[in-house]
Amino acid sequence: MDVTCSWMKILFFMFLYVTVDAEQVDECVKLTSCSCRNSEGIIDLSPLASTDYTAKFKDVQEEDGSYYFSYNPCYSFSENGCTAVSGCQTDMTNYFSLGTQYSAAFKVDATNGLYIEYDDTTDVKRTLQVYLKCDQGEEGKLDVKGAFPSGSAIYEMTLTSKHCCTKSPGPNPDPCKHSHREWLIIIILSCIMVSLLVLIILSSIIICLQIRNNRNTSLTTTIPNPKVSEKKSYGTLN
Structure with missing residues (x-):
């Protein structure tokens, strides 16, 4: 029973975490x-x-540094040494790709909120993170922080625009489609339900076996031995 209670606690905290x-x-x-x-x-x-x-x-200078960055959402662009990219870094001599539109991934940072991440590997892997800041009074402004942490190949930008704001939802083109997180939650909850079912079945079997053993023990102690009774009756006749 202690093992069952421990498993129940573990499953409860897993459900609470999810x-x-x-x-x-x-x-x-x-x-x-x-x-x-x-x-x-x-x-x-x-x-x-x-x-x-x-x-x-195009060619927006980073806050502290000598590099310039270009960015275009949705569609690829080319700029000198950058071909079919979503972002480009340059010192006006060398040009480095910062990812393709195909690599775009929407992610959420607990502190800074929603951003789009692009990856590309030419000479080394470079990552571009474009944070989306909602401002209904701004058509579109790009601020470039540059490499962060300093010296890394991860580059941060902040796109401020009214188009970064959430609009009322339209019809879902694929209502059966789930995100990776939703699938993870579904799988974990399914595992919890199956585990609970197994625990209930095992607990029921254990309880039934205990009841049967108790009954057998009770019958053994209450039913008299016929041979002993027979010997006692012969002794009385003599």
Whole structure:
């Protein structure tokens, strides 16, 4: 019974962890390379995108440094040594790709909120993280922080725009589609339910066996031995 109680506690805390974690993080499920859907609606950056193979935001200088960065949501662009990219880094002599539109992934940071991450590997792996800041009064502004942590190959930008705000949801194009987190929650909850069912069955079997053993013990102690009774009766006749 102690083992059963321990398993029940473990399963309870697993369920509590999954529930709290699901409530704290509002994942934005990718629809396209520049749009996603969360519990409140859809974020769509396509009105900001340049469609002529150039960057919407071109050669924006980082806060502290000598590098310049270009970025375009939704559609790829080319700039000198950067070909078919979503982001480009340059010192005006050398050009480095910071990811493709295909690699776009929507992620949520507990502190800074929603961002899009792009990856590319040319000479070394470089990662571009574009944080989305909602501002209804701003059409589109890009601030470049640069490498963060300093010296790393991870580059941060902040895109401030009204298009980074959530819009009312439209019809879900695929209501049966689940995010990775949703699948994880479904799998964990299924495991918990199966484990509980197994524990209930095992507990029932153990209880039944204990009851049967108790009955057998009781019958053994209450039924008299016929041979002993026979000997006692012969002794009385003599």
